[in-house]
Amino acid sequence: MQITSKFTVAVHILACIDIFDGQMRVTSDILSGSTGVNAVIIRNVLGQLRNAGIVETRQGSGGAHLARPLNEITLYDIYRAVDCIDDEGLFHFHENPNADCPVGRNIHKVMDGRLREAQMALENELKSTTLAEVVADTRKIIDEE
């Protein structure tokens, strides 16, 4: 199991939006071409990013723009926006433990806090990186090519 590629796709298209904005109209078709991901999926992701206040898009006119500065968008914001992880959490608990077994009826409770801690450690790490850093690194590599 892995965290859905919508997350890395979202980071990818946000980098494109920042880097190409001004040079061209960054449409879902352009982004589909850069990512290799279907344009409808791109529009879905853009929709989630829009709902989270990260990008701006409008029907008809075409072309996405960032809604706030690069350094105010963390990887965590993106991860949340595209709904990588649902309310159940990162770890999938088996669903039918036996309530007649003393272990079965308590294991969930015992594990819950610890699994949440682990998930939080991951998420805190994602909070520590902003798109500004990602884009800066990308531009640097491009310049050196």
Add this chain to the structure above:
Amino acid sequence: MQITSKFTVAVHILACIDIFDGQMRVTSDILSGSTGVNAVIIRNVLGQLRNAGIVETRQGSGGAHLARPLNEITLYDIYRAVDCIDDEGLFHFHENPNADCPVGRNIHKVMDGRLREAQMALENELKSTTLAEVVADTRKIIDEE
């Protein structure tokens, strides 16, 4: 997307093995009953735990036993044993970024280290808990019931 339930199942059955060992023969059928997970899946998980040197099982005789002390088995050991995450890592990268696009051909490289850090933060957290703690908490709750 979530981390496969084989992980929580594995923790569950290890707790059962420790708590019930001596009282009964802890077979895959018993464990299937406690977890609500198919007995063949349980045997697969036990097989992975055996390969990792965490439990001992034998054909014919039946009944699993821990292969080393509870405090020498971390949640990370279990997570590794059941192969929660493959070599690609926790985050799933979209597979066909466009090499003709400057962002497309570099984004993977730029993100890689950061995603690995996040995964490591998760894993370090799992390393910090041993089965001894999980079982102690479980026994405590059982005693208070």
Add this chain to the structure above:
DNA sequence: AAAGTTGTAATAATTTATATTTCAACTTTC
């Protein structure tokens, strides 16, 4: 020998992720 168990392979069913098709609503440009 009988009964019960593990280990493993093969297959099926279920769930989740991703892609595709379609089209109405909208904007800009001619």
Add this chain to the structure above:
DNA sequence: GAAAGTTGAAATATAAATTATTACAACTTT
């Protein structure tokens, strides 16, 4: 104001991953 291109969204299809099931040989103990 018509044409061309775009977004947003729904419906459906395909693909991939997870979990369950069936089947049985190999093994142990009684």
